[in-house]
Amino acid sequence: MREGVSFHDGTALDAEAVAASFQRLLNPDLGLAAAGKITGLLEGVEAVDPMTVRFTLTKPYSGFADLMSTSVGWVVSPAAEDLGTHAVGTGPFEFVEYKSGDYVRMQAFDGYWGDAPALEEIEFRWSPESSVLAMAVQADEADVVNPLPPIFAQTVAANPELTLIDQPGAFVFWVSLNVQLEPLDQQKVRQALNFATDREALVEALLRGYGTPANSPLAPTNPAWDESLNPYPYDPEKARSLLEEAGLSDGFSMSVAVQEPEAQIAEALQAMWSEIGVDLEVRRLESGVWSEAAFNDPEAKAADNLGAVIASWSSGSSNADLQFRPLYTTESWAPTGANLGFYSSDELDRLVSEAAATMDEDARNALYVDAQKLVNQDAPHVLLYSTRDLAAAKANVEGLWMKPGGVLMVEDASISE
Numbered sequence: 001m002r003e004g005v006s007f008h009d010g011t012a013l014d015a016e017a018v019a020a021s022f023q024r025l026l027n028p029d030l031g032l033a034a035a036g037k038i039t040g041l042l043e044g045v046e047a048v049d050p051m052t053v054r055f056t057l058t059k060p061y062s063g064f065a066d067l068m069s070t071s072v073g074w075v076v077s078p079a080a081e082d083l084g085t086h087a088v089g090t091g092p093f094e095f096v097e098y099k100s101g102d103y104v105r106m107q108a109f110d111g112y113w114g115d116a117p118a119l120e121e122i123e124f125r126w127s128p129e130s131s132v133l134a135m136a137v138q139a140d141e142a143d144v145v146n147p148l149p150p151i152f153a154q155t156v157a158a159n160p161e162l163t164l165i166d167q168p169g170a171f172v173f174w175v176s177l178n179v180q181l182e183p184l185d186q187q188k189v190r191q192a193l194n195f196a197t198d199r200e201a202l203v204e205a206l207l208r209g210y211g212t213p214a215n216s217p218l219a220p221t222n223p224a225w226d227e228s229l230n231p232y233p234y235d236p237e238k239a240r241s242l243l244e245e246a247g248l249s250d251g252f253s254m255s256v257a258v259q260e261p262e263a264q265i266a267e268a269l270q271a272m273w274s275e276i277g278v279d280l281e282v283r284r285l286e287s288g289v290w291s292e293a294a295f296n297d298p299e300a301k302a303a304d305n306l307g308a309v310i311a312s313w314s315s316g317s318s319n320a321d322l323q324f325r326p327l328y329t330t331e332s333w334a335p336t337g338a339n340l341g342f343y344s345s346d347e348l349d350r351l352v353s354e355a356a357a358t359m360d361e362d363a364r365n366a367l368y369v370d371a372q373k374l375v376n377q378d379a380p381h382v383l384l385y386s387t388r389d390l391a392a393a394k395a396n397v398e399g400l401w402m403k404p405g406g407v408l409m410v411e412d413a414s415i416s417e
Contacts, residue, residue, distance in 0.1 A: 001051045005113045007077035008094035015047030020078040022055075036337075037072050037322070060357040062364055063319035070316045092117040092411045118399070118414035137162060137392045143415065144400065146391035146408045150208040156392040165391040166210065170219045170314040170404035172323070173265065175256065175382040176340040178307050180298050184254065184341075188246040190379035194232040195239035196276045197269065203385050206264055210390060214383035216372035217323055221386075221404040223361070224320040224368035231376040232383075239276045251277020254307035257285055257293045262310045265384065295334045298342050308382075309340050314405040320368045324352045328375055343380035 005013040022045040025035050041064075043056040057064065067073065077088040087095045092114065093106040104124045108117050125142070127133055134152040136142040138159070148156065148164075157164040177184045177193070184190060199213030218225040243249060258266040263284055270280040283306075285293060293301075294309045315322030326332050329349050332339040348371060355367035375381070389406040399412035 001053065002113065003051060005090055006111055007079070007088050007090050008109055008111075009077050009079055009088050010111075011077045011079045011088075013075065013090050014050050015053045016050075017078050018053045018075050019045045019047045021075040024076075025072070034072050037067065037070075041067075060359070061321075062356055062359050063317075063321045066317045066319040067322070070322075093119075093122055096121075114411075117411055119410070122410060134392070137394065140394075143397050144391060144393045144408070146402075147406050148390040148392045150206075150210040150388075150390060152392070153208060153210055153390055161395050163393045163395050163397070165389075165393060165400065165402065167389050167402060168212075168219075168221050168404065169387045169389040169406060170221045170316065171312050171387045171406070172214055172217065172219050172314070173262075173310070173312040173384040173387070174214070174217075175269070175384065176294075176309045176311060177380055177382065178298075178301055178341045179380055180342045181302055181305070181307055183246065183248060183252055184307055186246045187378060188242040189248065189252075190382075191232070192239040192242035192246070192276065193273065193278070193382050194379050195235045195242065196273050196278070197232070197382055197384070198234040198272055199232075199383075199385055200234065201272075202265070202268055205268065207385065207387060210388040211385045212388075214385050215376075217327065217375050217381070217383065218320055218368070218372060219314070219323075219386040219404070221318070222315075222320055222323070223318055224365040224372075226369045226372055229372060229376065231373075236275050243276060248277075251279065253279040253281065255281040255283055255305060256308040256310060257283045257290055257306055258310045259287055259290045260284060262312075265310055269382075294340055295338075297335055298333075311338075311340065312387075313338065316403065316405045316407070318404075320365075320371075321352065321356045324348075324368070324371055324375075325356075328352070328371075328380065341380050343378065345374065345378060348374050348378075 001015060007013060011017065025032055026042065041057055041061055043058045046054050048054050076083055080088040085098060092109055092112045094109040096107050097105040107121045108119065130149040133145045134149060137145040153164060156162045177190050179185055203209060203211040203213055212220055215229045216226060243251065256266055266282040270282055273280050293306060294311065313323065313327060326338045328339060328343055329352055330344040333342050334340050351367050351371040355364050358364040358367060389402050391402065391408060393400055396416045398414050398416060401409050403409065
């Protein structure tokens with residue numbers, strides 16, 4: 001570990017502090033959400049000496065270092081009393097004030113181990129209204145807006161007083177199909193829905209071109225992504241043929257649960273799928289109600305006759321295991337995981353486990369290509385698109401960058417006169 005690092009509260013960042021942070025994460029009494037990513041992987045964490053920490057895994061895991069670069073690996077002060085309202089880390093900016101629903105204020109930490117940041121203070125504000133976000137940077141009420149809705153991207157790009165930050169993203173949007181519910185339990189029906197989905201049109205209409213039609217469960221930013229795959233070109237005739245083979249020449253009805261921000265996706269699919277005789281009932285749900293419905297168990301979803309859920313996912317890293325394991329493996333069935341449609345494949349489970357234990361990157365990525373092909377074939381999801389990460393900044397803001405997935409990094413940011 002790096003020597004001479006301290007938390008914002010003055011506590012030393014040593015091996016004991018790291019061990020305590022992970023032991024807190026693994027404490028079942030706290031029920032921390034991020035713990036699910038490491039509960040079955042991490043057997044223990046111990047301080048070997050003041051500057052050395054030993055992680056003991058339950059099995060070989062090639063993506064461990066990558067996993068530690070995500071929020072799971074964030075280390076917090078063992079002396080912090082209420083991290084929910086007062087964050088205590090070791091970064092270049094320290095927490096100052098938090099007003100629920102309004103803002104978080106941070107200031108430069110004079111005890112930071114690295115180069116001092118150029119900015120003295122940062123204030124994060126938020127709004128549920130996309131138009132408010134877009135107008136804030138144009139009206140000089142904010143220096144940066146993130147994320148920037150695609151509908152405003154061209155306006156920002158054309159404004160010489162603003163800078164459009166545009167880079168490939170890590171989010172994949174999809175429709176999780178309940179494979180335990182008739183007729184979605186038939187592979188041909190799920191494939192038909194995929195052929196009936198015009199992904200290019202979705203990217204143009206909903207993202208204004210700032211996205212990539214999905215050709216696999218992985219985003220283009222993932223090193224295991226296979227660009228050559230094209231399993232479901234838009235082909236309504238093929239979709240109708242598959243439904244006929246499945247004994248559904250007259251079509252069928254199904255429902256989908258969606259949150260308001262994704263309602264446009266559902267409406268577009270409703271129109272597209274009606275062309276092949278599929279009547280899609282769109283259930284618009286408030287966030288909490290949607291979560292309850294999306295993460296219900298198979299019996300509850302069957303009782304509710306819920307056929308699909310529209311959602312998105314970003315692992316926040318280049319580790320393909322963090323995309324495949326939570327969304328597609330049998331062990332990740334809802335409600336304990338994000339496999340919302342209860343897909344199960346012994347072969348997919350084997351590929352994911354083998355890839356996770358394969359240390360050679362080329363060999364590991366080859367296994368993930370096989371996994372992409374298998375998921376495409378079985379079609380437990382209607383894969384839609386990957387978004388680009390968009391943000392807007394005043395032209396005098398420099399040094400900003402984003403991690404894939406849209407996390408804005410401000411430690412090198414500065415504002416010129």
